[in-house]
Amino acid sequence: MDKAVVLIAEELSPATVDALGPEFEIRYCTGADRASLLAALPGADAVLVRSATRMDAEAIAAGTRLKVIGRAGVGLDNVDVPAASRAGVMVVNAPTSNVVSAAELTVGLLLAVARNIPQADAALKGGQWQRGRFTGVELSGRTLGILGLGRIGSLVARRMAAFGMRLLAHDPYVPAGHAERLGARVVGLDELLESSDFLTVHLPRTPETTGILGFDALQRVKPGVRIVNAARGGIVDEAELYAALKEGRVAAAGIDVFATEPCTDSPLFELDNVVVTPHLGAGTAEAQERAGVAVARSVREALAGRFVPEACNVRLGEVDAELDPWLALAERLGGLFTATAGALPGRLRVTVGGEIARHELAALELATVKGILAPVVEGGVTYVNAPLLAQERGLDTELVTGAESTAHRSLVRIEGTLPGGEHVSVSGTLTGHRGGERLVELLGHDVDVPLGDGLAFFLAPDESGLIAGAGEALARAGAAVESLRLARTGGDDGTVLVAAALAAPLEPAALDDAAVRMGAVRGWGLERRR
Numbered sequence: 001m002d003k004a005v006v007l008i009a010e011e012l013s014p015a016t017v018d019a020l021g022p023e024f025e026i027r028y029c030t031g032a033d034r035a036s037l038l039a040a041l042p043g044a045d046a047v048l049v050r051s052a053t054r055m056d057a058e059a060i061a062a063g064t065r066l067k068v069i070g071r072a073g074v075g076l077d078n079v080d081v082p083a084a085s086r087a088g089v090m091v092v093n094a095p096t097s098n099v100v101s102a103a104e105l106t107v108g109l110l111l112a113v114a115r116n117i118p119q120a121d122a123a124l125k126g127g128q129w130q131r132g133r134f135t136g137v138e139l140s141g142r143t144l145g146i147l148g149l150g151r152i153g154s155l156v157a158r159r160m161a162a163f164g165m166r167l168l169a170h171d172p173y174v175p176a177g178h179a180e181r182l183g184a185r186v187v188g189l190d191e192l193l194e195s196s197d198f199l200t201v202h203l204p205r206t207p208e209t210t211g212i213l214g215f216d217a218l219q220r221v222k223p224g225v226r227i228v229n230a231a232r233g234g235i236v237d238e239a240e241l242y243a244a245l246k247e248g249r250v251a252a253a254g255i256d257v258f259a260t261e262p263c264t265d266s267p268l269f270e271l272d273n274v275v276v277t278p279h280l281g282a283g284t285a286e287a288q289e290r291a292g293v294a295v296a297r298s299v300r301e302a303l304a305g306r307f308v309p310e311a312c313n314v315r316l317g318e319v320d321a322e323l324d325p326w327l328a329l330a331e332r333l334g335g336l337f338t339a340t341a342g343a344l345p346g347r348l349r350v351t352v353g354g355e356i357a358r359h360e361l362a363a364l365e366l367a368t369v370k371g372i373l374a375p376v377v378e379g380g381v382t383y384v385n386a387p388l389l390a391q392e393r394g395l396d397t398e399l400v401t402g403a404e405s406t407a408h409r410s411l412v413r414i415e416g417t418l419p420g421g422e423h424v425s426v427s428g429t430l431t432g433h434r435g436g437e438r439l440v441e442l443l444g445h446d447v448d449v450p451l452g453d454g455l456a457f458f459l460a461p462d463e464s465g466l467i468a469g470a471g472e473a474l475a476r477a478g479a480a481v482e483s484l485r486l487a488r489t490g491g492d493d494g495t496v497l498v499a500a501a502l503a504a505p506l507e508p509a510a511l512d513d514a515a516v517r518m519g520a521v522r523g524w525g526l527e528r529r530r
């Protein structure tokens with residue numbers, strides 16, 4: 001079998017490839033070069049990017065077999081997440097991988113704009129010993145205004161408190177008490193602008209924050225303020241900042257991020273009181289290793305078809321690891337439901353009983369839907385597009401928890417009524433230390449068989465000699481029979497269920513042949529074939 005292809009579109013830590021392991025074919029392209037990216041995407045099952053690769057709708061459409069986009073870092077502004085969701089492509093990032101590095105770079109820029117360190121360095125290396133020219137200001141006792149008190153803003157607050165700065169914060173979306181615990185006073189934007197000696201930006205770039213430090217805000221700042229932006233370009237309007245620096249209203253600026261990147265030419269570069277870095281917030285060995293390893297792990301999980309709790313476009317929150325094998329069971333039972341029903345019910349009920357019912361089970365419900373739709377939907381069903389596909393097909397799901405499970409420690413039951421009125425149900429559990437998947441009920445018949453790939457089922461009139469006849473019919477149809485079970489109890493239509501565990505799945509024609517030979521009214525396999 002061909003290996004899945006992981007396309008690395010930007011420079012990542014070597015630990016990324018190590019964490020992916022040998023099961024993947026690794027290819028490389030230059031994500032910032034559109035032609036190179038678009039040419040490489042059609043062969044890729046996963047693509048790993050940083051911030052320089054634009055994974056927009058066009059790029060996502062070019063990735064015809066793409067299943068996951070891994071963003072080795074925080075920001076998703078270069079990934080069209082809604083387009084990825086529509087295409088069933090999972091988006092994973094590493095939201096905490098580089099926050100310490102970004103906070104530390106911010107501290108560096110605050111010190112640089114306070115003490116003119118890069119300018120003094122350049123002058124001295126140019127042969128000039130000029131001490132008076134680079135006189136700076138102390139941080140201690142001055143007021144730092146933090147715009148955005150999320151992960152990085154909070155880390156910056158802690159670090160700058162240690163420098164003896166007074167902290168103000170503006171962030172209407174953090175819980176009450178958060179700022180106080182960091183030693184910061186929450187203020188409105190106006191007060192932040194008017195009272196801060198230093199302003200540091202830690203906002204996401206959104207329609208609301210783009211240009212938030214523009215003409216109006218820069219008119220209201222405390223004269224002589226020093227501004228640092230290591231968040232996203234465009235939050236501080238570069239043209240307005242240039243004007244304010246020229247006028248002296250802003251004394252200095254430290255800028256790591258630009259509205260258009262890469263940025264190698266900007267009026268800001270002409271100014272002595274500006275310190276710039278080329279988007280280096282995450283530029284440390286530690287951050288890159290953390291980001292690379294985190295996305296590599298998520299990509300491995302996603303390509304194995306498993307649920308990835310960190311996925312940005314699967315909103316299910318934390319999923320307990322104990323639930324993982326139950327997700328796989330639910331998906332398989334979903335596939336068997338479809339194979340048995342041959343149609344989709346309008347409304348599906350997923351009942352979970354016993355010990356696992358104490359978990360948050362939204363992921364299990366989704367796994368069931370994924371399993372139900374996978375055999376009938378072209379183009380792949382993922383945790384990402386399953387809700388949308390279900391909605392398009394009018395499949396409504398109801399999750400019922402807390403049902404008693406007397407015979408098994410835990411039980412998953414899927415049932416629904418088909419448009420023709422037939423009620424279909426399938427139930428399964430996990431048994432033993434290894435959590436073997438077992439089917440314990442099908443169409444109301446009590447069975448107990450392992451949920452192996454080679455399962456075949458037949459509904460046949462309850463006649464003597466059925467088991468021998470079924471064995472012979474299957475052998476004649478070319479099946480290697482490992483075991484046969486008759487399920488008499490539970491069904492109410494006078495038929496019995498024959499469950500056959502076969503060494504390998506039977507082709508549909510062979511299944512039909514076996515059904516005819518044993519006089520069954522129908523026969524079907526575990527998975528419906530396309």
Ligand SMILES: NC(=O)c1ccc[n+]([C@@H]2O[C@H](COP(=O)([O-])OP(=O)(O)OC[C@H]3O[C@@H](n4cnc5c(N)ncnc54)[C@H](O)[C@@H]3O)[C@@H](O)[C@H]2O)c1
Binds near residue numbers: 075102147172257
């Ligand atoms: N320079 C780099 O290399 C680098 C590295 C990592 C992150 N970043 C960027 O840093 C920024 C912050 O990252 P984070 O991980 O701390 O994000 P975060 O989501 O943890 O924090 C952002 C904060 O901004 C607040 N916010 C949103 N809109 C606001 C508004 N209109 N007014 C006031 N507050 C508002 C939110 O409530 C949140 O608390 C992001 O833009 C991220 O992309 C840059």
Ligand SMILES: O=C(O)CC[C@@H](O)C(=O)O
Binds near residue numbers: 052073
């Ligand atoms: O270094 C990068 O690629 C981007 C770093 C940072 O801005 C992020 O969004 O994670």
